[in-house]
Amino acid sequence: MTPGRPTMNDVARTAGVSLKTVSRVVNGETTVDPALVAKVRAAVDSLHYRPHLGASMLRRNDRRTATIGLLLEDVGNPFSAVLHRAVEDEARPRGLHVLTGSLDEDPDRERELTRACARRHTDGLILAPAGPDQSYLARELPPDIPVVFVDRPAAGFAADTVLAGNGAGATEAVRHLIAYGHRRIAFLGDLARIATARQRLRGYLAVLDEGGLPPAVVGGLHDSSAAEAATVDLLRRPEPPTALFTGQNLITVGAVRALRRLGLRHSVALVGFDDFPLADLLEPGVTVIAQDPAAMGRAAARALFERMDGLTAEPREIRIATTLIPRGSGEIAG
Amino acid sequence: MTPGRPTMNDVARTAGVSLKTVSRVVNGETTVDPALVAKVRAAVDSLHYRPHLGASMLRRNDRRTATIGLLLEDVGNPFSAVLHRAVEDEARPRGLHVLTGSLDEDPDRERELTRACARRHTDGLILAPAGPDQSYLARELPPDIPVVFVDRPAAGFAADTVLAGNGAGATEAVRHLIAYGHRRIAFLGDLARIATARQRLRGYLAVLDEGGLPPAVVGGLHDSSAAEAATVDLLRRPEPPTALFTGQNLITVGAVRALRRLGLRHSVALVGFDDFPLADLLEPGVTVIAQDPAAMGRAAARALFERMDGLTAEPREIRIATTLIPRGSGEIAG
DNA sequence: AAATCGAGAGACAACGTTGTCTTGCAGTAG
DNA sequence: CTACTGCAAGACAACGTTGTCTCTCGATTT
Structure with missing residues (x-):
């Protein structure tokens, strides 16, 4: 018995059969004498033999690593x-x-x-x-x-x-805000090199354009604190937006913090892209476009x-x- | 060139060197003529050769799969x-x-x-x-x-x-509640077969015992809605607890929902085991024993x-x- | 009873790679 | 000019397994 992990050869030697027979038993082939199957099984158990997936996959025809x-x-x-x-x-x-x-x-x-x-x-x-x-x-x-x-x-x-459905989701969010009477709707979005962020932005722009409303976009936000700062900034401008559409999870959370800090959470509307746990337990609950x-x-x-x-x-x-x-x-x- | 993925042999043939030389180049050995190295590199690039980690690991002495x-x-x-x-x-x-x-x-x-x-x-x-x-x-x-x-x-x-530190964390939570004047503190915990749940329960029981306070334990809770139901149940009893210690994330959320439903969130104290995102944004913020x-x-x-x-x-x-x-x-x- | 068949079991090669040994050849010393 | 050294490069075996081929032996057929 060589040191290290037992191989099929070790099993074959202990069971007193050929290497190939062990292979057959291990792979559940039916053309093996039940008596030999039992001997091989016993040897496998006693040596704690485990087949080597790498070696097996090397030789097999289908070459699957599972x-x-x-x-x-x-x-x-x-x-x-x-x-x-x-x-x-x-x-x-x-x-x-x-x-x-x-x-x-x-x-x-x-x-x-x-x-x-x-x-x-x-x-x-x-x-x-x-x-x-x-x-x-x-x-x-x-x-x-x-x-x-x-x-x-x-x-x-x-x-x-x-x-x-990034574009469709963004469209739905902005339409929802418009239906509630908003005309100045800002978009807070992620880095422009992220494709989904661009799609959401496009959806937002398309709806505003359609309704002849002025866009207000802050991009390049990738974490919660940057989003919070950007939101505060945005809301302190003259003629601030009356509604926010946030393009991503962490941005939504940052916006929630900012609204709270400014005491505006019940007066500025917010829809976030992507759901997050406990969004329903906040005050007010956060309306979201949920992905799945x-x-x-x-x-x-x-x-x-x-x-x-x-x-x-x-x-x-x-x-x-x-x-x-x-x-x-x-x-x-x- | 055989069909399928190119092998070292294919590279060797295209580069006009031996199999072993390709192996040396691929493994960065220094004992190869720079001219041959260049030829092998070129062949590797043109064939898009990638070494086969499974085969390599089979032969290597250290047998690492990385x-x-x-x-x-x-x-x-x-x-x-x-x-x-x-x-x-x-x-x-x-x-x-x-x-x-x-x-x-x-x-x-x-x-x-x-x-x-x-x-x-x-x-x-x-x-x-x-x-x-x-x-x-x-x-x-x-x-x-x-x-x-x-x-x-x-x-x-x-x-x-x-x-x-499950026991220590639970101990700290219960001591904290006692320090705020609570005497009837209930524990809502996960399935008893989970070791961490048992440790947290033990920590809770130890502190109550130490202070001569009566325990009130609800176990076997594994999801948020079960926890919510159990909490409502618990608080409708005569002499309900004035403080809750919840043994796990989802249980904490369930308890928050229950307290809110019963209008008790500002009168019944709550400490949860395990932190969760947005715990600080709820009303009141949820005090937790944070794991890391x-x-x-x-x-x-x-x-x-x-x-x-x-x-x-x-x-x-x-x-x-x-x-x-x-x-x-x-x-x-x- | 001889020939045929089939099924179970082993021998052997091969998968793609690396360890070891051998070969060839240039450079150096005697 | 021969013998030796050193080093690059190739030949060959081996890792643990499975595909293929061959062999044996008992059972069936004629």
Whole structure:
């Protein structure tokens, strides 16, 4: 018995059979004498033998690692975390395991992590693109491993893409505020290089344009405190907006803090993009355009599995609808 | 050129050198003629060759997959998500990637996923135990892959363990309420089979006992709506408690909803175990015993890496202190 | 009873890579 | 001019497993 982890050879020796017979038993082939099966099983148990997935996958014809890559903006934020969980739930019944990574808006990290997946021969990849261009994927990834983009559109590489209805959601938010009588509606948005932020901004601008209303945009906000400062700033201007549309979770929270600080939470209306826990328990409750990250994860996983199963249709774009949830802050009249 | 992904052999052929020379170049060995290095590099680029980590690891002496397993309660909940992110941040500079899984309090799933890690030969494993007994690990995992437990203690298997100060945190919470004049303090806790829930309960009971105060315990609560119902129930009893100590995130939220529904949020005190986003924005702000999941993840990852680097000291128990954050709800006088 | 068949079991090669050993060749010393 | 050294580069085996082929042996067929 060699030191280290036992191999099939060790099992074969203890069971007194050939290596190949052990392989057959381990893989559940039916053409083995029950007596030998029992001997092999006993040897496996006594040695605590576990098959080596890497070696097996090297030799097998299908070359599956039973692992998929999932690269998101930040596995620690609630949106990504819920999406991650949904992917895992879809992967589980197929016996797939998930290798995760956070990109932090960094295109270099995106390439680095996709490369890590390629070297590990994951069976598929779900990616929320961070960089402006994904054409490198054609070189980086072998052609047989399918990709699905999620949350953000990709450029330079055609693949299934799962997106929230960003434009439609923004449109609905602004229309909602207009319906409550607002005419001066400001938009507080994330960094312009983020595709979803641009889509939301476009939705906002389109509705204002349609109604002949003046836009007021503050962009480049990426965290709660910057958003808070920007909101305070905005509301201290002459002719301040009577309603705010915030383009993202953390911005919404920053705006809530600012309104509270200025004592305006019951007089300035607010609709936020993306729901967050406890939004209903604030005073007033925060009206939001809710995305459905779990549905996005499920859709992305399902699309990926279809491709892994050999589907070769044209790349699809799957929209997951948003929902306006009125809770009070968006129903303050203008 | 064979179909499928290019191999070292393909690169060797295109570069007109031997297989082994390609291997040397790819691995950055210095004993290669610069002219040949250039030819190999060119061939690698033109073929988009990527080394096969599985094959490489099979042959190498150190047998490292550059992958660690991370098995948590639910990667979608904020506590696990933040911990996950902290582990990833520690793993990144070492070139390690993270394979994740959610256990959902299911011991079978715990075994299944640890086995999946063993078959993949992860270099290490961080585990938040779900089941009551981890002695199976000695059989399931080869002896050379280190394990670190996080968030919950393990039984039947000795390894480094990173825990929050559950007992100490609970003690502090209850003392805080007593200091504000409360004598009837109720505890609302999670399922008794969860070790951290038991520790928090013990901390609560110890302080009450010490002060000769009567305990009032509702256990077995695992989600927000059950907690809400239980809280309403509790407060409608004759001689209801004047203060609540909630043993977990979702229970705290349930209690907040119940207090609000009964119009008691400014008269019944509340301290919750575990912080949650926006707790400061509620009315009143929710006083909590904050855990530090990021610190727990960092500590677990560091401990694991020390073991992977060969540390053989006795198993250590690392406590990550909790912090009481007063925000209003816990400072209502009794 | 001889020939045929089938099924179970082993021998052997191969997957893509790296460790080790050998070869070839230029440069140096005797 | 021969023998030796040193170093780059190739040949070959091996990692742990599975695909394919071959062999044996008992059962069935003629």
